[in-house]
Amino acid sequence: MVMTFAEAIDACIDEMADLLRSVRRHLHAHPEPSLEEYRTTEELARILGDAGILIRIAPTGRGLIAGPEPEPGSDGPPRVALRADIDALRMQDAKLAVPYRSTCAGVMHACGHDAHTAMALGAALALHRCREHLPRAIPWRAIFQPAEETGDGALEMIRAGAMEGVSAIVALHVDPELGVGRVARRAGVLTADCRDLKVEVRGRGGHAARPHQAIDPIAAAVRFVSAVYQEVPRSVDVREPVVVTFGMFHGGQANNVIPDTVCLEGTLRSLSQAARERACAAIQAIARGVNAATGAEIQVEFLQGVDPVINDPGVMDALSRAAAEVVGPDKVGEIPHPSLGGEDFAAYLRLAPGAMLRLGVAGAAGWPALHSPRFDIDERALVIGAKILARSVVLLSEGGSGHA
Structure with a gap:
């Protein structure tokens, strides 16, 4: 009996379940923070290279591009990319009872990037191993990017040529609020426009007992x-949802000395340009008033951040169709509201239409939230995610969508 491409992909990924779990656990135990993902890149390059897949490591040595390259002058079907992020967060892993707990002090995978990487790896291996079962030669590309958490990685990979010739791009993000075996979709705006804030408050230092002789920058910063x-x-x-949060407040070195300067850092998150501009103007007006x-x-400085992820409806339809084939149509839900989280996947969407799907990873007892020191996943999700990514690449390469 001849297997369909979907059956071949599913069977191949099922056979790789142990490998995907092993890769995910290895990455979880040996995380690397943003801008330091050298060993992770080398490990992925080794696995993909040993499988016979063409790879290109980014010039920085962090991040890689994998997949077949077209023959010179060939005019084949559109190239579809799938993307995963490989960096971890600078925070301490508080899980004590699992063998894959982070071995790196102060660094852990608390946002599921280890899972994203394992799923994209599984999809890439399946597309390569099952190429004879595909309707025709499928020009796919897997992008394993560094530094998503700092917002630098997507741009680095774009400069390395990751989006050359790409007509569509897909990605998954784990969601600990969804049970394993469920997915959630949203066409249009998915995540927020994010801008970093740096604020310097300059006063005049003095003795803590004589504040009338000083200009207290701490008091001014608190007021601000x-x-x-x-x-x-x-x-x-x-x-229009807008969130401003300050997460860093630095000032002073002694409890009886009023310092000269206080520095603050935070984020501004919004879902529209108009809201962002109004919020920026309000913050500047407040600074003048406190002064x-x-x-x-x-002095308030607004730094370039990441754009909102705006899911292309056609690509989202194809991604949703692939998900429905894997988990069943009744397990594909809608995301009612955009998130005010940031995601540098948006940078790729300037160059090609794309979409990101939320993938459930919560077990029966649930899991801690993203960026929690106890974050973990139900690893059954790895196979599900790999199948969705691989199927969506084939559907999009064939011009398929939810309406096909």
């Missing part, structure tokens, strides 16, 4: 942050 938290939400259309009231000079 409080005003931002209160006033920015009221300066933007209430129908007038306290005498402290407040």
Whole structure:
């Protein structure tokens, strides 16, 4: 009996279940933070190279591109890319009872990038091993990018040629709020526009017992942050979600000395350009007001961040169709609202239409949230995700969509 391409891909990935789990656990136990993913890149290059897949390591030595390259001058079907991120977060793994707990102090995979990598690896291996079962030669590409958490990795891979000749791109992101075997989709805006904030508050230092002789930058910074938290939400259309959060506050070295300077860092997240511009204007106005009231000079710098992920409806239809074939149509749900999280997958979408699907990874007892020090996944999701990615590549290469 001749197997269909879908049956061949599924069977191949089922056979790789132990390998995918092993790769994921190895990465989880040996995480590398953003901009330091050299060993992870080498390990992936070894596995893919040993399988006979053509690879290109990025010039930085972090991140790689894998997949067949077209013959010079050939005019075949469109090339579809699948993307995974390989970096970990700088935080301590608090899981004590699992053998794959992070062995690197202060670094762990708390956002599922180890799972994303294992799933993309499984899809790439399946597409390569099952190429004789495919309807025709499928020009696919797997992108394993570094530094998603810092927003640098996608641009690095684009500069390395990752999107040359790519007509569509797909990705998955694990979701610990969804049970394993379920997926969630959303056409249109999926994640937020994110901008980093750097704020310097300059006062005049002095003795803690004589604040009237100083200009206290800590007092001014507290006033500034409080005003931002209160006033920015009221300066933007209430129908437009905007979040400003300060996560870093640095100032002073002694408890009895008023310092000269305080530095703050935070993020501004929004779902539209208009909302972002209104929020930025409000923050600058608050800085001027606190300066007038306290005498402290407040300099606010808005740094380039990541654009919103806007899922292409056609690519999302193909990705959803692949998911429905794997888990069943009743297990494919809708995401009602965009997330205010950031995702540098957006950079690829400037160059080709693409879409990202949420993949359930929660077991029966549930799992801690993303970026939790106890984050983990139900590893049955690895096979599911690999099948969805591989099937979606073939569907898109054939011009398929949910309406095909």
